[in-house]
Amino acid sequence: MPVNFSRTTSVLALLILMQCMPQAAFADDVSNKRKQELAYLLDQDCGSCHGLTLKGGLGSPLTAEALRGKPSGYLFAVIRDGVPGTPMPPWSALLDDDDIRWIVQLLRNQGTLQ
Amino acid sequence: MKLLAVKRSLLLGVALAAMMPLCHAEQTINLMQRGTGDMGVVVERATGSLQIIEHSSDTSLASVEGLGDLSHASVVFSRDERYAYVFGRDGGLNKVDILNASIDQRLMQAGNSIGGAISADGKLVAVSNYEPGGVRIFDSTTLELLVDIPANYGDGQTSKVVGLVDAPGNQFVFSLYEANETWIADVSDVSEPVITRFEDVGAAPYDGLISPDGRYYIAGLFGEDGLALLDLWYPEKGMRKILEGYAEHDETLPVYKMPHLEGWAIAGNLAFLPAVGQHKVLVVDTRDWTQIDSIDVIGQPVFVMARPGGRQVWVNFAVPDNKYIQIIDTEMRSVVRQLEPGPGVLHMEFSARGEEVWLSVRDEDRLDIYNTDTLERTASLPARKPSGIFFTQRAHRGGL
Numbered sequence: 001m002p003v004n005f006s007r008t009t010s011v012l013a014l015l016i017l018m019q020c021m022p023q024a025a026f027a028d029d030v031s032n033k034r035k036q037e038l039a040y041l042l043d044q045d046c047g048s049c050h051g052l053t054l055k056g057g058l059g060s061p062l063t064a065e066a067l068r069g070k071p072s073g074y075l076f077a078v079i080r081d082g083v084p085g086t087p088m089p090p091w092s093a094l095l096d097d098d099d100i101r102w103i104v105q106l107l108r109n110q111g112t113l114q
Numbered sequence: 115m116k117l118l119a120v121k122r123s124l125l126l127g128v129a130l131a132a133m134m135p136l137c138h139a140e141q142t143i144n145l146m147q148r149g150t151g152d153m154g155v156v157v158e159r160a161t162g163s164l165q166i167i168e169h170s171s172d173t174s175l176a177s178v179e180g181l182g183d184l185s186h187a188s189v190v191f192s193r194d195e196r197y198a199y200v201f202g203r204d205g206g207l208n209k210v211d212i213l214n215a216s217i218d219q220r221l222m223q224a225g226n227s228i229g230g231a232i233s234a235d236g237k238l239v240a241v242s243n244y245e246p247g248g249v250r251i252f253d254s255t256t257l258e259l260l261v262d263i264p265a266n267y268g269d270g271q272t273s274k275v276v277g278l279v280d281a282p283g284n285q286f287v288f289s290l291y292e293a294n295e296t297w298i299a300d301v302s303d304v305s306e307p308v309i310t311r312f313e314d315v316g317a318a319p320y321d322g323l324i325s326p327d328g329r330y331y332i333a334g335l336f337g338e339d340g341l342a343l344l345d346l347w348y349p350e351k352g353m354r355k356i357l358e359g360y361a362e363h364d365e366t367l368p369v370y371k372m373p374h375l376e377g378w379a380i381a382g383n384l385a386f387l388p389a390v391g392q393h394k395v396l397v398v399d400t401r402d403w404t405q406i407d408s409i410d411v412i413g414q415p416v417f418v419m420a421r422p423g424g425r426q427v428w429v430n431f432a433v434p435d436n437k438y439i440q441i442i443d444t445e446m447r448s449v450v451r452q453l454e455p456g457p458g459v460l461h462m463e464f465s466a467r468g469e470e471v472w473l474s475v476r477d478e479d480r481l482d483i484y485n486t487d488t489l490e491r492t493a494s495l496p497a498r499k500p501s502g503i504f505f506t507q508r509a510h511r512g513g514l
Contacts, residue, residue, distance in 0.1 A: 043160075044458070044476065044499075045433050048371055051203055052159060052185030056226060057244060058274065058291070058320070058372065082368065087320070087336055089368035094434055 038095075038103055049087065054110070058087060064110040075104045146175070146213045150195040153212055154463065154505035156474065156481060157187045157200070158498040164200060165497055166212050169465055169472070169505065172483050172493045176215035182206035182222075188229045188502055191509035192254060193236035198504070199254070201230040201241055209257060212506075219257045223250055231280040234512065238301060240286045242278035249275055249288055251301060261307050267293035277322020277333055277375065279513045281346055289319035289333045296322070296333055296344060296353060315342040315353045323375035324513035325400075332356075334375050336390060343403060356403040357387075357396060366391040367414065371432035374417050376514070381424030381444040388415035388429075395429060397447055407447050411440050417461065420444070421486050422468035430459045430473075439473065441489065451489055455482050463503035474500035 043052060049059035060066065067075065079100045082090035091100065153175070156165040164178045181187075183204035190199050197218060200208040205224035210217055226245035232238070232254060240251045251261035265273040273290035281287050284302040289295065296315045300308040317337025324331050324346075331344040333353075340358040345351060373388035380386075385398045389408065395418055397407035413435025420427050427442040439453040439462070458476030465471070470492070473482045476499050483493040508514045 040477075041433075045370065047185050051183070051226070053183055053204075055183075055204075057186060057203065057228070058276075085337070087318075087369060087372055089370055091368075091370075093368065094370070 034099070035102060038099055039106060042103060042106060054107075062107055064108065067107055072104050072108065075107065076100055079103060146215070148213075150212060150506050152506075153195070154472075154503060155189055155198050155200075155210070155212065156472075156497055156500050157184050157189070157502040157504075159184045159187065159476075159501040160499040162202075163498065164198070164210060165500075166215055167472075167481075167495070169470065169483075172470075172495070174495050174497075178210055178215055178217060180217065181208050181210075181220070184501070186228065186501075189504040189508075190230055190232040190239070190514065191504070191506050192232070193509050195506040195509045197254075199230060199232065199239050201227055203227065205243065205245075207239070207241055207252065207257060221257055223252070223259070228274070228276060229278055231278050231286055231513075232509075233280055233284045233286070233301065234282055235284055236509075238284065238304065240278060240280070240299075242275040242288055244274040247272040247274050247290075247292075249278060249286065249299065251286070251299075251304070251307075260304050261299075261301060263297075263299055263307070263309065265290050265293065265297075267295060276320055279322060279324040279331065281324060281331065282328040282512065285346075287322065287324065287331045287344070287346070289315070289322050291318060291320060294319065294337075296331070296342065298346075298349060310349060312344065312353045316340060316355060320372055321375040326380065326511065326513065328512045330400075332375065332387075334373065334387075334390065336372070339390075341387070357398065357405050360396060360405055360408070361389060361392050364392055367393060369414050369432060370434070371414065371416055371436075373415055373432075376417060376419075379418045379420040379427050381420055381427070384444065386418050386420065386427045386442070386444070388418045390414075395427070395442060409442055409447055409449065411442075411449060412438055412452065419462060419464070421464055421471070422466060426486065428462055428471065430462060436460070453484070453489065455491075456480070460501045461503050463505055465505065466507040472503045474503055476500060 049057050050062045051057045054062040080092045082088045152170040153168050162181045162184050166176045167174050182202040185203045188201050198210045205222050205227045207221050207223045209219040224243040227241050227243040230241045238251050239254045240249055242249050248264040265275050273292040275288050276291050278288040286299045296312045298310040316335040319333035320336040322333045333342040339361040340355045342353045343356045344353045369391055383400050385400050387396045389396050394408040399406050413431035415429045418429050429440045437457045440449045441451040443450040455473050456475040456478040460474045460476050463472045471484050481495045481497050482491050485492050
């Protein structure tokens with residue numbers, strides 16, 4: 001498969017690069033691009049209801065403090081399936097499970113990332 | 115922008131040199147010696163700044179920084195069209211002098227707020243708050259707090275307030291999201307505000323709008339298929355549901371951004387409203403408030419706005435269709451053109467006579483200006499994550 005081949009090639013390239021760059025902090029380019037897209041979506045699109053700073057709006061606050069004590073599995077389910085009877089929509093049509101897991105991680109690690 | 119900044123500081127230099135002995139106020143007035151009727155502001159949501167523009171030759175004039183969290187910010191204008199009241203998400207109320215490109219006054223009036231309005235006489239500015247839930251009314255000159263209306267209901271609960279508009283007779287009308295209520299605050303005597311409450315108006319009112327003549331207030335409902343209508347000429351008749359069950363035969367689709375009921379897309383006897391959870395624009399006969407048609411569009415409509423004159427209605431959309439604009443011909447009642455300005459088309463603003471429209475294209479950090487006859491883009495300007503665009507002509511229209 002050409003896709004596998006190119007991925008293998010890029011992994012090889014990465015390994016070679018890592019020889020020269022000890023700090024090699026980057027992983028797979030595509031997923032990094034996706035992570036950027038998801039962080040942007042969290043800021044801009046989730047932010048339209050939850051606030052750009054995630055302190056809440058029509059939607060609940062999503063700050064690390066507000067989410068303390070809420071299990072990650074619960075957050076995952078809320079994002080994937082939405083909350084019926086509220087404006088929180090199911091995001092499963094736009095985000096796959098890996099995307100959602102990464103957003104949950106991002107929410108959990110607010111203030112400690114970057 | 116850089117050029118303009120230079121131009122401004124040159125102007126400032128000239129003004130300072132010419133007016134050394136004069137007082138501060140006179141310096142500021144001379145900074146931009148022009149009328150404001152063709153001016154406007156653009157909210158740059160991520161940077162908490164406001165860009166000041168003019169739409170005679172479509173240029174940016176200046177930028178004002180330091181306005182706080184402007185996600186979901188909205189703006190109203192003083193009746194002399196000099197001051198923009200900017201309502202920030204973080205509860206900030208900013209009074210911006212658009213001639214001087216400076217913050218005249220700024221205060222944090224609540225923890226989390228959603229919008230504002232200015233009274234018919236221009237003397238009062240009202241802000242609707244999520245936290246603490248309620249409406250606060252300020253003197254438009256001094257920003258002194260004059261009236262505090264907590265949105266209390268039931269057994270000591272407090273509701274988020276949405277859909278705040280000004281109505282004739284120095285009234286403000288707004289809805290309580292959790293309480294399913296709509297209130298009229300009559301502040302014609304600001305020392306003795308009179309509140310009229312309408313209960314059980316419908317499930318989860320999420321926004322409201324008022325007709326251009328100030329007669330009808332409509333609350334959009336998130337919790338049910340329908341809207342709630344109040345005739346302000348006859349408030350004693352109470353609120354009634356209209357368009358009930360408009361979507362009962364269709365599958366409800368996810369809403370990735372709440373529609374906005376801003377302004378009033380009206381053409382002749384027809385009003386055009388966004389459906390919720392349906393990729394449709396609803397067409398309503400305003401004589402009896404019945405639905406006469408629905409128009410299929412590409413996504414969940416967010417803003418449904420009529421070009422002044424009413425021949426076209428322009429529609430933008432929620433994620434994932436927010437790179438498009440669709441234009442509805444109000445006579446044919448169908449989409450006649452689709453534009454693709456770019457990702458994140460958040461807002462549009464027509465000039466007063468409708469010959470041009472400005473769009474904010476958030477994800478490409480750009481404002482696009484279209485000729486509404488040719489439907490061609492005539493100009494673009496850079497802007498940082500632009501959202502709302504507000505022209506000063508709003509000062510003279512109720513309910514915006």
